[in-house]
Amino acid sequence: MQKEKYLRNFAVLLTFIFVATLSFLSFSYYKTFKIATTTSIYDSGFLDFVIPAFKKKNNMKLAFISVGSGQAVKIFKNGDADGIIIHERSFLDELEKTKLINGYSAFVSNYFILVGPKDKKDLFKKVKSVQEAFALIRKNNFKFVSRADNSATYIRELEIWKLAKVQPNFGGYIKSGQGMGMSLNLANEKGAFILTDEATFYKMKDKLDSLDVVYQNSKEQVLTNIYYFAYSPKKVQLSKFAAYLKSKEFKNLVSSFNQKFFKKEIYRVVK
Incomplete structure (x- = not known):
């Protein structure tokens, strides 16, 4: 009887450890990066459409902070975001000049x-x-x-x-x-x-x-309305996202998004 009780308790303990380990792995599996983004590209639903494929492939999670471009820059400067998506180039030139970013890349445009x-x-x-x-x-x-x-x-x-x-x-x-x-x-x-x-x-x-x-x-x-992505030099992992925005997979998703929601070309991939 005592042995059976011991085995039951041991089984419960093993189950607890197993569940806790899975929870930890699930939590740590995806590294989360914050991206401050302009409301226009977020409100269109574009980011929600193209991001899941990136997350699945790269074991990274992107959390978006949707605000105007000016506010996005402030958030990024304060260190409350790891990357930034905006469509005002002068803001990015300023960030590059102060070495808060090493550069930026255009990825889509519309009008x-x-x-x-x-x-x-x-x-x-x-x-x-x-x-x-x-x-x-x-x-x-x-x-x-x-x-x-x-x-x-x-x-x-x-x-x-x-x-x-x-x-x-x-x-x-x-x-x-x-x-x-x-x-x-x-x-x-x-x-x-x-x-x-x-x-x-x-x-x-x-x-x-x-x-x-x-x-x-x-x-x-x-x-002409061009969207750019940039990230902090301290967050080199986001180079994967920059590469994804230039990939064939991303280009295909842009075409799919246009077809599904607009039935015509709205977002255009910037080469």
Whole structure:
């Protein structure tokens, strides 16, 4: 009887050790790295689509912190992120100059587009440039939602106002202080115009019932939108992720994402 009790207790102990070991291995198997990322590429669902294949192949887990590009840089500078995905090159040049990164690489691109109320779309039929479209909005005091969050999208918006030679200081100018998805929802609610990346807009389009594309032109340099990845020199493991973003497997996933969600090419692989 005593022997049987001893064997039972020993079996329980072995089971506990086995489960604890499995839990530890499961926890330590995947090394987690934090990536500060712009909201536009995150809100489109792109990262959630392409990351699982990388995680499975490399035994690494990436945790994303979705904020505007300016805030992403602050998080990275503070050491609260190991890598960064943004679409404002000047921020990356600054990080490289201060040796917080050893360089950066472009991996996908899309375009900025101007969207706005469907009932005002016809007013923009003869517009020949995005700055002309912005000037028309300003002239008519139409509602315009600005992210106003030091994001790459906001910086590009300010650049276009400058090209239009007008100041965004009119009554219809609304500052959201939010990410791309939230700002699009606000524009939809207010019946306002907004500058957005095409991927986030088309991913959310079914829920944005009052908005449509009013101006787009892939030939205008100011509307080109390129995403870059960089990482801390102290986190050399992330070189695997940089290599993955240039791989054939990644390229195929980009094509699959475009086909599944857009039925056309939205994200374009940067060679």
